[in-house]
Amino acid sequence: MKSPIFPKYPPALDDTQTSYLLTNIKDWSIAHGLAVRPQSAFISATVDPSGVLATTAPVTIFPSLFPRSCFEQGRSIQTAYNRLYSAIARDEDWLGSIVQELVGIDDFITKLWEVHMTVKQEGYTQSLTLGLFRSDYMVHVEELENSRNVGLKQVEFNTIASSFGGLSSKVSTLHRYLLRTGAYPANKDGSSFTESSIPQSQAIASLTRGLVAAHTAYGPSKSDKNLCIIFLVQEPERNVFDQRHLEYELLEAHGVRAFRLPFARVLEETHLNDDKTLLYTSPHASDIQWEVTTVYLRAGYSPDDYLSGTEWDARLHLERSRAIKCPSILTHLAGCKKVQQVLATPHSPHLERFALKDDIPRLLDTFAPIYPLDKSQAGLEARSLALNTERAQRLVLKPQREGGGNNVYRKAIPEFLKGIPESHWPAHILMEMIEPPPQDNIIIRNGELQRGGVICELGVYGVCLWESSTDEEPKGRVLENWEAGYLLRTKGDQSGEGGVAAGFGAVDSCCLVDV
Template sequence: MGLSAGCAEVSYPPDIDDAERERLVQTIKDWGIAHGLAVRPPPAVIASDADPQGILATNAPVTLFPSPFPKSSFEEAKAVQTAYNKLYADVSRDEAFLGQIVQEVSGDDFISQLWHVHQRVKAEGYVQKLSLGLFRSDYMVHQDSTDPTKAPQIKQVEFNTIASSFGGLSSKTCELHRFLASTEYPQLKQSNANHGYDLPENDSAKGLAAGIKAAHDAYGDSALGHQRCVLFLVQGGERNVFDQRHLEYALQSLSPGLLVFRLPFAEILQRTSIAQTDRRQLLYKSPTNPDKVFEVSVVYLRAGYGPGDYPTPADWDARYQIERSNAIKCPTVLTQLAGAKKVQQVLATPVTQSQPSELHRFVPDDSGASKQIRNTFTHIYPLDDSEAGQQARKLALDPKECLKYVLKPQREGGGNNYYKAKIPAHLNSVPEESWKSYILMELITPPPVANIILRNGSLEQGGVICELGIYGTCVWDQGTGDVVHNAEAGYLLRTKGDQSEEGGVAAGFGCMDSCTLV
């Protein structure tokens, strides 16, 4: 995808020589560390025994230039976010619907364990009615290869309801490209290299923090007289710590004096307890001052989204302790289950198929929100015993047809999918009764884009694929459905080489990017 300068099409990215590359790279490296566009170095870069105190940081992978992105698609994705927030809030409230989803993917033990936590809490009664969602809806631009004159369309890849990451680093990446556009790009030798970038504002860290603040404010004062705090539940050895810290700092900027504590998931039972009251307040003791007791208003989970966070039964007990408490959870177990790929497939199933879409269960068919949401759907199929599932199985196992699809389990975090020719082999390697826990999604065909990626000090230039994530925040009453807060909260652009199939930045596949609208 080129950029227009007047009536002329400009090659993109700009053609830069070795000296210009070196200057840009050095500028980006310095700016990135100075402004926290950084991660802890992976073992492939710095061996753990070379940094035993964990003092080192390195640049997050990033593009040298913002990537061209269709303005109409960008605006469409932003405009639909609050409708998606409300949709997934309502899905999380529909226990019968989610129970059916869990039953349909019964071969997935992790999903079953989450459902068991919900049932344990339901048996004794939930005490907190409010829920917080920090969501991210991910999209790619689809270009009809049979009709290149047709306008590009935004199509949803997935909807994330837990640990929707990179809100902090995405803000910083947009700042970086804005800085380069005002200082470095104008100095490039190529004619029209500084052709008027259209860089949309993006303060996703502040937007996400505003959602946490809304939940904290809605929680109210402590009935026990304790100082309130917010807990970030995190993984041990988290490399993406600076991304999370940016949200913490933004939250403390919005609410001066609010304390935020980072608690490793494995230490939940050691550092928290439940008050012996009808409200079951969640209490926290800091390891540095164990005599001081805090009441937790909001628990923000940046861990707990995959089986690796639950190596022992005690870890499931820890999740149960959080879930049964009065703290507002982001997300609750039900909201996490709402983010299962099976939910996305069921909602996106066209009404014309033998298994009708369930979208109308949550959004009236004749509403503007329904049209907005449906326009973002791509073709997704079950792999169950239904007529649609049987047809999808044939597509997935066919050596030619499978090249048009990606196979997805009910997982978050990147690196879990099977693409194209790998699909038949994987399905044949697992018991057939577990196939129904997967979905089959038609691959989205993006328009050609090129860029230069800086990763671990090395440059990679060539074709790239961009994935847009739109953040949303929502606070709602799980009982009544009343929405306390609902907002679109900025964006993320992740970019990967067009020969890569996975796109996770933390998983080592993608890089941070920002949009220049065309």
Template sequence: MATPTLPSWPPTLTPSQLTHLSTLATDYALSHGIIYRPLPSSPSTTPALDSAIHAPFSLFPSPFPESLFTRATNLQPSFDLLYASISTNHAFLTRVIGQSVIHVDEFQKQLWHIFISVKDDLVQNLSLGLFRSDYLLHDEESDGLVGARRGELGLKQVEFNTISASFGALCTKVARLHGHLVDTTGYLGVSEGLEDKERLPENKALEILAGGLAAAHKAYLSQFYAGARGQAKKRVYVLFVVQEGERNAFDQRPLECELQKESIPVLRETFAEIAERMIAQTSSNRTLRLAHPVLGQVEISTIYFRAGYGPSDYTSSQAWETRKQLELSSAIKCPSISVQLAGAKKVQQVLAEPNELSSLLAAIPSQEAKTEMLKETFSDLYPLDDSRIGEEGYRLALQSPEGYVMKPQREGGGNNVYRSDIPPFLKELEKQGEKEGEGAIKKRAAYILMSLIKPPSGLGNYLVKAGSGAVLGKDTVSELGVYGAILFEDKGEKSPLRVLHHKSGGFLLRTKARESDEGGVAVGFSVIDSPLLI
């Protein structure tokens, strides 16, 4: 079925209309917790705990083809099962990570060493994945830079996030913000269809993510507190591992509130605080307990990592040792170290190689038939190592860089290298490798090469940012993320995946100006949006 024609966007507003709508939207954002802590006055200080600004958001929802939105949501359960299964496939992880990536990426090497040291000594075989698969609309016939849409639109996967898949709470609230403007103003009648709230899908991202954490907590209680009285269970907490000076706390606090509705308490700690307060485990008792200065001794059922996805979160050997001790504990991890490794960009690249995806899906009941549907979302992906396909990727990176992006193995935004920046970056990597005695290839092998997705042009939106108001972005790109929550048991490679809880749905739409290559909201490049289905 052909995708519908995207409308000219955004609708035209008079200055008075723009002021009216943006004032209503900003007040809604501030009064409903669509907020950040402001940047600190100096990079050496932490954000003020008693101040807030609204998070960046779009004034209008952005047009998105309903058929492709539905396709993305329908694919999420299969992607959840795929990555959960990969995390239990130690032979695959060894081949892709242990025999490749760790030789060129120090961060992945540290994660791998923890995985190897704990995998045969684990006492908790349940793992929780709170995942998000990110996509862009793709117009194969467009140059992606100027002009109207030329071809049939498709859906291409940008990445699959297995740790700290954020913005579930804020994107839920921004969808409600757009619904509020429909209810209260009908968007002043400036565009046909904007008054139809049925075209604004309900966003259940917060519900999906909180439901996964609740399922993990209850599974832990069933393991260790079956038949216990309620009072004993009240001392069992879900632990949020957070960054020092976290600006995005108000995307995390609503998850706490959802859990508290089910009488599940939450504790927020940094790696440093955990290291200081963790009570030593024994070989016979791996219960994770923290000696909190206010709450006293508390037990942890589930560890939810909103930190730990990048090298900057591990500022010392103590932080790495803390991560290892958390992994060894009886608490359920979200994610476990193997699930985090499964999210490496190298895994995404290997899945695009012939027969890899079909082989993995064949091991999951009822999933082999989904191979082609998942594969259709893959872009052209290449390693940059000394393999045959790696040498082809290297040639393309040097000869036609305008069509590609180089990606390292880690999350967090701001790490990619685009277009004409690729050749000089590669040359610099090679110089570093030769200078350090590692050879030219080793440094570049820490990256993958991905063909750039070509989003349709001709769409814009008003981008509302604290301090600058509503600014018209005349040419914008929207990235759709779909969430999934899966609680599963790792029973070994020869056993089928056992799933205890699996829900998917909820979405994050991030919109940015086309000239901004990176898409991370927290690093200031995009705004939180919601789809207007067409």
């Protein structure tokens, strides 16, 4: 038997040590805004009708172990991913052909495409697009006869509403604080970790600089108003502090004003000038108009956000505006699972269309095999894998659209597929499960401790600002491109889904180890 990848970790805690850590985490997190609004199952609206309470965000007590080489791999490849996805978003013809395959299968994708086509026919007024991306990975361990491969495999690439940048910066500061103050006991075997083992996520500062880059690139006001950025948000939003940290950084570090605009109020609170300039009026100050440079979508990414025609009208309204969209509809579409699938289907020709030659081997390295469920040769082969109970053990079935909560795991796959019409199968993709190295941790949720085996997902943020194609630059032009900090999300290894805000999983940071 091979030696385990990770050292014995985390150190054992007695009751006093646990209580000391818990007290320190509870106090530090509220003092520094590592917080969420409580779930209604925890605190009902009857108890707190005005929603004034907050609670520590679900966090791990210890930073989880993460191979240093994988962490560096994820950070160093981010600019290549930014280039790749911005190139896809600029290739309307290719994206159109992908969307065609989903007509009649995924209404949401189809509707998004229609919004794009409407604006295209009118003529886009803004050639710049901002991407605040997050590429999510797990560590995959492949045991060979005399060696072992340890590397990152991509879970998904988020082109819209990439969340937890705010809290990720805070949680690495928390873990470094706990370490620095001796709140963690040494491992029994004498091994220990140091502050330099826990990289500080710079996501707040770095994502904010991305918004500022767009804000600046927008240029001077067209309407002689003050300029602002809009955060398009859901309401209510439990994860509000995550977003607010970016808003506060915009103001404090850059003097840039941002407003939170609930998706449902877009048509009431914004207005398009004849030249498509987007003007915003906050209801608290109805005599003041602002010109919007950038619309940062933290809503509108999932079909659940579109309850009526109004939200589609709102999305169209924003898309046709002169404001820089983060992201545009085409960029949103570039993040659909179908795109990830066609790139990662073994022997796919598509990657070469978008990626720099030098980037391709490194990108391929991070792809986990993904299969379509259509009637192509690859699709038919995938169907037989999915329906085979034993083989399905190593697979996950995902819908092609954004937003968590609908994945089907392992042995549940055959039954699930048999329960829906075969015509709906192509709306899903099939992925090889990534098999991360086992480790333990403790998650704090609403003050309760959950101990046991955990699975970690690394998210690397990326900022990319680009110009769409012009006559001189038929492939468009990337103006800004940088890696923008990281997030570790950790969940119990028994739960299927990893979304922290949804009540599963916790925000975490990396304790880097050489493996």
